[in-house]
Amino acid sequence: MIVVVTPNPAVDVTYRVAEQVVGVTQRVLDVVRRPGGKGVNVARVLAAAGAATTSVLPLGGTSGAWVDTALRQGGLTTAAVPVTGDTRTTVTVVDDLAHPTMYGEPGPVVSADEWTAVTDAVRTAQRHASALVVSGSLPRGTDPGVVRPWVRGAVDAGLLVVADLSGPALLEAAAAGATVCKPNREELLDATGAPDERSGALDLLARGAGLVVVSAGSAGITAHTRDAVVTVPAVPDVHGNPTGAGDAATAGLVLALTTLTTTSGPTNPTTPTGRATTDLAPDVLRRSLVSAAAYGAAAVLRPVAGEVDLDAVDRFTTQLDRTGSPT
């Protein structure tokens, strides 16, 4: 079972209009309302791939209640932590003429006590888990140190921990010994202040991350250890909706790592001290990146974040295995 923490879940609303124009009243032709947040997308892809998951999320207000109900109706197991503030909503307005316009609410202020309750929920959920994923932004005003006990506690319990975070929270996750830090390139450079991807990855590794996996869209996906850099190219000529592709890639990475590291014997990704090792076999690393790239590309084919085309995952995996090669 895989525990997925979404620190800042959302109600993602998409409005289709005839033409986006500022300053006028516009009839919404079509409304889609979905639970959102990066971790929610990861959990949905994991579940679609057949993995058992538990989603831990702070939820408040009627919007939060809606997210919980919608996730459960979608077949996910949730461990919702009640919070006082209302869960945020994002509104994306689309037409066939311009880029989408997205309005993102700031999200609730979650109190220290409420974060402690989230930590308790993570601890309870991880008892029967093989992996922990922490994914997405933190609500405004949140001490980035809240991620430390989640990461450290899971690493200490022998779980694979994948942190897809940004800003100071990414640095905290690395320092807490996350098995894998998986930012996109922009988030990596932004969080570390490094001039290039390799320097940024080495920074996170020096802080304590076991492995740094950096997604860079059409430039492919790269794993960094202290001694090695392995890149798998993106699947070429995939067009569609890139929203949520990074989250699907995270799911693909977690699925591969949990499967490959438990079936390939000695390459347990964590040591008894909780410090993640960097001794994953190169083949395991490469196959994990292929899985991430295939899931990411398969998500682009679906119009909605948090969904993948599983046939496309198989197709793209074969394609990448045939044409890609470690660099």
Added chain:
Amino acid sequence: MIVVVTPNPAVDVTYRVAEQVVGVTQRVLDVVRRPGGKGVNVARVLAAAGAATTSVLPLGGTSGAWVDTALRQGGLTTAAVPVTGDTRTTVTVVDDLAHPTMYGEPGPVVSADEWTAVTDAVRTAQRHASALVVSGSLPRGTDPGVVRPWVRGAVDAGLLVVADLSGPALLEAAAAGATVCKPNREELLDATGAPDERSGALDLLARGAGLVVVSAGSAGITAHTRDAVVTVPAVPDVHGNPTGAGDAATAGLVLALTTLTTTSGPTNPTTPTGRATTDLAPDVLRRSLVSAAAYGAAAVLRPVAGEVDLDAVDRFTTQLDRTGSPT
């Protein structure tokens, strides 16, 4: 007590952003979420003025539950009729640079059985009521005839019935014998197809309305009977938020008519046959229009629809009494 029916209530969300631009992701600086719909605004103004009200509204989904809770927390009495579809949301985006952009969801499809339940709720609520207000749009696909039993039943029970409707529903309310039809000028011309206000008003009177009151913003507010036209000018030099001013005017009209017609003896606005009379004393008519104009102007001074400045109502009433004169 005054029963207020809102056939198509909403969650009204306002997003403040730095600058509205199409095609980009925008941080929402401030979120305001309020129960909306014209009848909801009318009920809130009536309640602010000290009148007892019962709001009858079809509500569905978590958005509908939120509206019910928010109205009750605001001190209103509600008689919510559960419906299957989700109550609609409107999103208005504002900045300091351009006109607001409003996105209006189409709203739920309400079934015939659900409308029957609304009719039952209206009938129950009106038992101890002196007036019925029906205000706002109908959800998409609704037979405009749904308003008939509400209007007819209340008229037959001797209530003052004010219909602030548009399109075919306005014609239905007139035909059912509404004591007062109160469209704005644009709605009147649109619904009747008449070339001018007086012709449109005569059309509604011929169909069965007892009185037609037409609000026309800064051009004032006019009452039409078969034999008379009475206009009260708008309060001059009032600047602010015009959203909801028409609803406040409806509230001011209802407050005056229920007070003046029950305290001034023989001018009961309805006859035993249910057909509203047009024999309101000219003074009562004029004072009712002054009340409507004063409430409308006082609402403009408040940033939010459904609120009025009661001191301003008194001030404007005095001002209109002094300067205005029947035309």
